[in-house]
Amino acid sequence: MxxxxxxxxxxxxxxxxxxxxxxxxxxxxxxxxxxxxxxxxxxxxxxxxxxxxxxxxxxxxxxxxxxxxxxxxxxxxxxxxxxxxxxxxxxxxxxxxxxxxxxxxxxxxxxxxxxxPTLDTTIPLTLEVVPIMAAQVVQAAKNLDLDVRVRPVVQGERGNRLLDCFCKADEWARIREQNAALTQVNGVVGSSLFxxxxxxxxxxxxxxxxxxx
Missing domain, CATH: 3.40.50.1360 (Rossmann fold)
Structure with a gap:
């Protein structure tokens, strides 16, 4: 480059x-x-x-x-x-x-x-999740009005799953609130929001x- x-x-x-x-x-x-x-x-x-x-x-x-x-x-x-x-x-x-x-x-x-000006809604809020808890976290995200896609591959050495949570609205107006709620769910290791x-x-x-x- x-x-x-x-x-x-x-x-x-x-x-x-x-x-x-x-x-x-x-x-x-x-x-x-x-x-x-x-x-x-x-x-x-x-x-x-x-x-x-x-x-x-x-x-x-x-x-x-x-x-x-x-x-x-x-x-x-x-x-x-x-x-x-x-x-x-x-x-x-x-x-x-x-x-x-x-x-x-x-x-x-x-x-x-x-x-x-606001975060791009084509980019998901992604969660790293312990596999055994993936289904529960998916439901928690849906309850927060997010569309969820589970990536088909595991994450690195930890062997966890990655869940891509997409905003249904025109902008990520509630991303801090949604992120705070999801990162408190048992099994969520972390999120992609910095x-x-x-x-x-x-x-x-x-x-x-x-x-x-």
Missing amino acids: KMTRQIEMAAQMVKPGMSVSFGGGQHVRALIDAVAVRNLDISVTSPLALVRDYCRQVGFSVIDAPQQIDLGFDGCDAVDGYLNLLKSMGGIFVDEKAYATLCTEYVILTPEARVQ TNLATQVLIETPDDGVRML
């Missing part, structure tokens, strides 16, 4: 001595390469084992179990004007959220099309510009 203005700006945010977390996706992989060529004295980590392995390959000192992170970079599927995120499609949001909570600064890299975590969004425009949110 070519060096874009967005990646260049993100790379310049990394300073010597920092601990830095990288998420997944093409943009973040390109950012890893951009930071690596600067030869900074930093330590890095990632919620993804494959990304940690790649960071080792390009010469970074890697932390496998971080306690605190100065700066985190990640992508998203949707973001609104209040920095609420949906990170649903990759299905690894439980691990991503755990790392995000450790970050002093959590910066999102995203194309302009994913930024809207609130009060992102500190900045670097938005890539079609003309290779960048605007910040």
